[in-house]
Amino acid sequence: MKIEVLFPELCNLYGDMGNVDYLKACTNAEILYTSILETPRFPEGDVSLVYLGSMTERSQERILKKLAEYKDCIADLAKEKKTLFLLTGNALELFCGKIHTDGGEDLQGLGLIPCDTHRIYPKRVNSLFCGKMGEMTVVGYTSRFSHLKGLQKENALFRAERGLGAEPGCTYEGVRLPGILGSYLLGPLLPMNPPFTEFLLKEIGVAEPRLAFKEAAMEAYQIRCEQYANPKVEL
Amino acid sequence: MMKLRFFLALYVAKFTAWFMKLFRLNASHLPGTLATKICPDFLRYLNKVPCVICVTGTDGKTTTANLITDLLRSMGKTVICNSGGSNTETGLSTAMAKTVTLGNRCKAEYAVLETDEHWTRIVVPKLRADYLVVTNLLRDSLQRNAHSEYVAWKIGLIDSPSTKVILNADELCSAGLLPQNSRVYFGIDRLPTDKTSGGTRVNDFLLCPKCGTPLTYDYVRYAHVGHCHCEGCGFASPEADYRVLSLDPSAGTLKASLKGQEEDFPLTNDTIFNIYNELTAISLLSEAGFSAEEIRAALQKTPLTKRRYEALQIGGKTLINMMAKSNNSLPVSLVFDHIRSHEGKKAVILALDDLDEKHSSERIGWIYDTDYEFLNNPDILQVIAVGVRYADHKLRLLLAGIPEEKLFCCADESEGIRALSPEADTIFLLHDMSSYAGSVAAMTQIRAQLEGKA
Numbered sequence: 001m002k003i004e005v006l007f008p009e010l011c012n013l014y015g016d017m018g019n020v021d022y023l024k025a026c027t028n029a030e031i032l033y034t035s036i037l038e039t040p041r042f043p044e045g046d047v048s049l050v051y052l053g054s055m056t057e058r059s060q061e062r063i064l065k066k067l068a069e070y071k072d073c074i075a076d077l078a079k080e081k082k083t084l085f086l087l088t089g090n091a092l093e094l095f096c097g098k099i100h101t102d103g104g105e106d107l108q109g110l111g112l113i114p115c116d117t118h119r120i121y122p123k124r125v126n127s128l129f130c131g132k133m134g135e136m137t138v139v140g141y142t143s144r145f146s147h148l149k150g151l152q153k154e155n156a157l158f159r160a161e162r163g164l165g166a167e168p169g170c171t172y173e174g175v176r177l178p179g180i181l182g183s184y185l186l187g188p189l190l191p192m193n194p195p196f197t198e199f200l201l202k203e204i205g206v207a208e209p210r211l212a213f214k215e216a217a218m219e220a221y222q223i224r225c226e227q228y229a230n231p232k233v234e235l
Numbered sequence: 236m237m238k239l240r241f242f243l244a245l246y247v248a249k250f251t252a253w254f255m256k257l258f259r260l261n262a263s264h265l266p267g268t269l270a271t272k273i274c275p276d277f278l279r280y281l282n283k284v285p286c287v288i289c290v291t292g293t294d295g296k297t298t299t300a301n302l303i304t305d306l307l308r309s310m311g312k313t314v315i316c317n318s319g320g321s322n323t324e325t326g327l328s329t330a331m332a333k334t335v336t337l338g339n340r341c342k343a344e345y346a347v348l349e350t351d352e353h354w355t356r357i358v359v360p361k362l363r364a365d366y367l368v369v370t371n372l373l374r375d376s377l378q379r380n381a382h383s384e385y386v387a388w389k390i391g392l393i394d395s396p397s398t399k400v401i402l403n404a405d406e407l408c409s410a411g412l413l414p415q416n417s418r419v420y421f422g423i424d425r426l427p428t429d430k431t432s433g434g435t436r437v438n439d440f441l442l443c444p445k446c447g448t449p450l451t452y453d454y455v456r457y458a459h460v461g462h463c464h465c466e467g468c469g470f471a472s473p474e475a476d477y478r479v480l481s482l483d484p485s486a487g488t489l490k491a492s493l494k495g496q497e498e499d500f501p502l503t504n505d506t507i508f509n510i511y512n513e514l515t516a517i518s519l520l521s522e523a524g525f526s527a528e529e530i531r532a533a534l535q536k537t538p539l540t541k542r543r544y545e546a547l548q549i550g551g552k553t554l555i556n557m558m559a560k561s562n563n564s565l566p567v568s569l570v571f572d573h574i575r576s577h578e579g580k581k582a583v584i585l586a587l588d589d590l591d592e593k594h595s596s597e598r599i600g601w602i603y604d605t606d607y608e609f610l611n612n613p614d615i616l617q618v619i620a621v622g623v624r625y626a627d628h629k630l631r632l633l634l635a636g637i638p639e640e641k642l643f644c645c646a647d648e649s650e651g652i653r654a655l656s657p658e659a660d661t662i663f664l665l666h667d668m669s670s671y672a673g674s675v676a677a678m679t680q681i682r683a684q685l686e687g688k689a
Contacts, residue, residue, distance in 0.1 A: 009441040009449075013382050017436065018603030021634050036442070037449065056384045062447070122385065126378040128596060141598050143377045145385075186377075186600050191630055213633040220626035227596055234595040 001029040001204070003049045007036045007063060014089060014143070016053030018188035023049070025212030026201060036066060043073045047083050048204040054089025054186070057121060057145065064094055064107055071110045078112065078179025084204050085180045088189050090144055092175055092182030093117040099146070113175050113182065114155065115166075121145040128235045129163035129185055130228035131173060136195045139221070139228045140185030142173075148184075151175065157183055162228060163235050194221055237276070244274035245281075245339065248332040263320030267328030277328050278361035282339050284315070284331075284346040286523060287362050289398075291350045291390070292370030292409065293383070294566060295512045296322075299370055300349035302503075302516045306533040307345050310525070315343040322351040324358050331362070352380070356392040367393070367416075368401045368519055370511065372408040373458060373565050374437060377598055383408040383439055401519055403511070404475040405460050407440045421518040422462070422475030423510060426482065429454035429461060435568045437604050445470045456507060457572075458565055477518035479510060491517060498527040501534045506573065508566065547678075550685040553579075553661040556678050561587040561667040562597070564604035571609035574663050581615050582659035586648060586666045586677060588622035599627045607635035616659050620644040621651035622670075648673065652680050 005020050024031055029048070034040050042050050055063060067074070074095075077083040085095070092113065093099055099107040099117040109117070126143045138158050147167035156166070157174030165173040166184070174183035181200070183189060190197045194217040201209035211217060227233055248270040255262035270277045290300040297318075304316040317330035327348050334343040350358060352372075359367055369390070372383040380386050390412055400413050404422035431452055440459035443450055448467035455461035464471035480490045480497065484505040491498055491514065503513050513534070520530050545556040559570040567587070574583060589597045610618055610632065618641060620628035629644040643654040655662065662681060666674040 009438075012437075014377055015600030015603030018600070018631075018634075021603065025634055035449070036447075056382050058384060122389070124378070124381060141600075143381070143598070145381070186598070188600060188603055191603075191634070192599075213630055216626065216630045216633055220630050223626055224596070232594070 001027060001206075002032055002041070002047045003027070003029045003051065004032045004034055004041050004047045006034050006040060006050060006052045007055075007066075008033050008053075009035055010059045010063065011053040011055045011091060013054040013056070014186045015188050016088060016186075019053065019086075019088060019190045020051060022188070022191040022197060022212060023051070026197060026210060027206060036062065040070060042077065042083050043070060045077065045082055049200075050083055050085045052085070052087050052091040052094070054091060057090075057119070060090065060094060060099065061107055064109065067094060067110060071112070074110065075112055078177070081179050083179065084200075085182075086200070087175075087180070087182035089184060089186055090146060092184065093146060093148070095175075095180060095182065096148065112180065113177065114152065115148050115150040117146050118149050118167075119146045125164060127164035128228055128233070129158075129160065129173065130225070131158040131160045131163070133158050133196065133199070136199070137225050137229075138185070138193050138196055139224045140183075140187040140189055140192055142184045143186060144184055157181060158185075162231075191217060192221065192224065194218055237274070238280070240274040241277060241280035242339070244270040244277050245332060245335070246337065247273060248277075248329065249337065252329065252332065263317070263329055264325050265329075266332055267321075267325035267330075270328045270332060271325055276361065278324070278331060278358060280339075281331055282335050282341045283363050284334050284341055284343050286344065286366075287346045287348070287364045288366045288368065288519060288523075289348050289350045289355065289359055289362065289364045290368045290370070291352050291355050292368075293352070293373040293375045293380070293386070294560070294563070295370040295508060295515070296349050298509070299368065299512045299515045300347050302512060302537065303519055304347045305537045306516060306520060306530065307347065309533045309536045310529055312345050313343045314345045314347055316347045317349055322349045323354050327354075327358050327362070352386045353389055355390050356394075359393045359398055360395040364395060364398045366401060366519060366522065367395075367398050367413075368515060369403065369409045369412060370515055371403050371406040371460070373406070374439065374563065374601075374604060376562050377600065387412060399522065401515070401522060402473075403515075404473045405456075405462060407444070407459060407463070407472065410473055411444070419476040419518065419522060420473050421477040421511075421514050422472075423456075423479040423507075423514065424481070425454045425462070426456065429456050431455065434458070435565065435606050436608075437564055437568075443467060443470050457569055477514060477521065479514050482510070489513070493517070493521050493527055496527070498531070500527075500531050503534065503537070506569070508569065545678075547682070549682055550687070552659070552685050554664070554678065554681055554685065555661060556664045556666070556674055558668055558671065559587060559665045561589050562601050564601045564606075567665075568606040568609065570665060571606055575609045575612045575615065577661060577663075579614065579660040580658055581661045581663060582617040582619065582656050583610060583615060583663045584651060584655075584665065584677070585618065585620045585628055586622055586664065586670055586674065587628070588624055589667055589669055597624060599624055602627060602631045605631075607631050607637075611636045615641070617641055617643065617656040619651040619654060621648040622646065648677055649680060652677060652684065655681070655684065
């Protein structure tokens with residue numbers, strides 16, 4: 001199994017490599033790191049998971065230019081579920097329609113997620129998050145300069161129970177489409193949510209997922225779920 | 236009308252400060268808050284102190300500002316500072332209200348002001364700062380500071396053409412700030428401990444800002460701090476005007492070049508962060524017109540604060556209490572690096588909870604930017620993680636490859652301390668700035684344990 005980490009020199013802002021560490025520990029996958037100057041591996045069709053983490057706003061432009069040449073390939077791989085694209089933090093914005101900037105030039109995204117991004121930079125929003133995917137509790141936090149606009153509920157990944165969703169007032173968060181999972185949630189998402197990691201592993205074809213350091217991960221997860229569900233804990 | 240408002244604001248600020256002092260209340264904010272409400276341009280109307288120095292940056296601004304203040308005072312100068320107080324506009328207004336009489340006559344020679352990065356664009360022009368010192372721009376609190384590009388953008392909005400900037404040549408996120416202002420650079424020449432690649436998990440300056448190709452690091456000491464160049468377009472780290480040439484920790488001295496002139500100075504502390512802090516202070520004072528001799532004499536009288544590093548010998552063991560600013564991956568990585576290179580068998584107690592977040596929950600993503608892998612060392616016999624976030628630290632330690640049998644993790648600090656291995660020669664207790672008071676209690680318990688009294 002191959003897992004490709006795209007542009008780690010630019011997309012590693014908020015402990016995002018913790019997601020890769022946890023995936024590495026949970027699988028025997030070969031982890032491929034592709035720099036912004038290299039040719040991505042996923043077009044060869046043998047990569048099970050492509051991971052893209054958070055980046056600065058200036059880097060979004062550069063990375064969009066790079067990914068634009070692979071847009072059709074990404075669309076095909078995702079649709080046929082040959083490769084799962086996992087996007088955390090503001091990485092998911094690159095797969096949306098437009099990134100509307102306030103007073104600046106709009107960026108054209110890949111258009112693979114049917115919604116747009118509105119930047120509120122330099123204003124920043126921060127929120128803890130506690131939500132559900134089915135019956136599974138998911139916890140994390142968001143810290144960002146933008147919101148998603150127009151995300152449809154049927155394309156959402158999580159239901160928000162506490163905290164900020166895709167945009168203020170929205171009761172869902174993240175994106176779930178064939179071959180694409182994206183969330184603004186930081187944590188890092190995977191070590192912080194072992195049940196979600198288990199789900200993800202199944203999605204990429206691991207028949208019997210084995211969570212690394214399961215006892216330790218679940219203990220931390222349960223403490224956090226309890227804490228975040230407490231209305232006295234400020235978001 | 237504005238002048239009337241200013242004087243009203245000044246009187247209110249002074250009276251409030253006096254009143255709060257009378258009742259032994261902390262007056263770091265309120266006087267300035269009231270002053271700026273009455274007169275939003277309060278700082279601008281104050282009669283200017285002859286030399287105003289603002290110190291900002293991610294790490295080291297408190298230590299550097301305090302060091303500059305101490306050095307100036309030991310040279311007999313009257314200095315107003317905001318040490319122990321707030322570094323925002325209201326805090327600076329509180330401090331600066333002390334620099335003038337009721338008639339707005341200036342009574343201080345120097346103002347040394349630790350300034351929050353977000354507030355520099357507002358206060359530096361109002362203060363008519365003579366110098367702006369930027370220690371570095373590194374990863375910091377996610378919620379406030381996002382990433383260093385954002386903070387650099389904010390500082391870049393400062394409109395104060397007469398302010399001279401003093402910048403870190405070894406730290407490229409800040410080295411390019413305010414290109415329109417006159418500037419000097421400080422830096423540390425290559426050290427024996429420097430590497431040419433790798434180092435820490437985090438490096439925020441891997442690509443050339445001009446042409447985008449990977450930079451070649453001539454040497455790197457942590458993160459992206461070091462010296463680099465681009466083989467594509469010739470971009471390189473700036474040349475430093477003030478350089479540390481070499482260190483002699485055993486003699487307690489450093490050799491520096493001050494615009495080409497070699498001088499020796501006392502080495503107040505041999506950790507890399509503190510060497511930078513000392514060099515920054517030397518650079519600033521030299522620019523402000525002080526001779527090397529004057530700076531040297533002042534340094535000899537001024538030790539660094541003990542609070543960040545305290546070592547005790549008890550019962551044949553060494554107990555070291557170190558402050559490690561949590562929510563901040565690089566300082567903690569460097570502390571871990573220091574620990575692994577310390578000789579002998581060691582045990583480490585991590586008490587890194589951010590106690591300032593009383594009603595919320597700490598964002599622990601920073602621990603995945605931190606090099607916990609440095610603690611995976613055969614001479615580190617035991618790692619004890621205590622506090623509310625113990626379970627997160629445990630998972631991170633396991634992912635760093637540290638065998639579970641070396642770990643003891645629990646919420647209760649006392650319980651963690653009781654589990655200390657007797658095999659360790661040196662015990663490191665790491666705490667966050669917010670938990671310093673707790674560290675005093677922890678040290679007492681460890682001490683009693685080592686003396687056989689617990």
